[in-house]
Amino acid sequence: MSSSVTISVPATSANIGPGYDCLGLALSLYNQVTVTRLDGAPRIEPHHAMVETISALFFQQRDVTAAPFAFSWSIGGDVPQSRGLGSSVTVRLGVLMGLNELCGGPLNKQQLFALCSEAEGHPDNVAPAVFGGFALANSKQWFRFEVQPRLKAVLLIPDFEVQTVHARSALPESVPHSDAARNTANACTLVAAFATGEYERIGDSLEDFLHQPYRRHLVPGLFEAIAAGVKAGAIGGYLSGSGSTIACLTTAEDTEAIALAMKNALVQTGATGRTVVVPADNVGASVVTL
Template identity: 50%
Template structure:
């Protein structure tokens, strides 16, 4: 038996919503998982992420582990702040779960993936689709559909930024004024997405908790966001820990894309114009 799982990319943080806000995007990876008798027939060893996902799946269940083959294809680039690791981990977990006749609930699959990821924002968005707000401590996630009127213009640089390295540059403490500013912007973003009043997002993506410290890793960040805004974007932000930079608009996205590409200068990368994925991960 073979199962194919399609998992969307996700853009998270949305500026001030560090580790708690995310949106699933219409970029996908597809993981094929098939149960085999005896040893795997794959000619190459499985990546560490696949083995870790399988270990988490079987060690937390009451069934006997079984061997499986897997493959991955799709359009989500690795280490670009678009949740590529979640597309792989969720794909394996959901595929194994279907092969094991759904021994885990959706909530339990999310918990397994959260544990592997270390933070829940990408998992919630990729699993549930749409715009998601998560609370890691309470294991709570709420989602809202995103209108097709909202366009996400992505500049995806050719260089990678590892999440582990991007977290190392963050300070341990912050000024109260920075925290208050972020709280206000997060509340505004959540209200705008919940009500689909996207004009309220104008200038709401300003962040003081992580982007100022990560900007040296992605030095083109501010130039691209400013260029996007001048071309009609509501605002922009570093997608996840980078290196992708996202601008949002309800207008024609092409001028925003052109402005961002021009502002990138000699920095090499690609532009993608996408909408939100309201379906989330699914078995094909």
């Protein structure tokens, strides 16, 4: 078996408006995680609580017969931290898949998904990172749909971070029944549009009533940037994950106009950021080198 492996993990954009904690999209933006077996007593270099937790879960699995061993890990790539693009999943899944490869592959993708979801706490980022494409998932099962290359995500990535713990603390303990009903209808319509590839019918189904209104103070210019993107030709937009990235979906050829309009809306709030236009990733996390 190899002593070192590199795993490529795509960025993920979760929630996608009304799909709170259950919908996610893999993007063609990647981090690479390298895991290397070391000699000596079991240890992790550098030490990191997230890596320690996921490695402990891995070695506790019934199908993993290898004893814990010393390893180092490193990460690089283009997925920014604390911007709502699944950076934590790239670490957890990258290390998990790296250890799995170094142990001869005892866990299959379904097991990797379940284990990583347990560590992450919710599956909306994990499912697309593992399987690629557009994913619908709960803690036990998932559905995945191929995304056509004509659909692009225009990402507005502000220069400020939003910590997930702060974003979750902004949410109320309850919401009006009418808001929950509207969210359910929008989420169902959104899934149907992705499942059929009729992206132009997504429209207002990206509107959310469960989390985005309560997080808008954490991301100045959120709704203004979405409105500007739609006016410039986007199908619709949403807060990616818990932010701070704002995403607009489009099948238009002129993505630069959408990106510029979104960026200008952000600048008007006094904030700065950059834009990236990417298609979906339909592969998911994969081994780069052995």
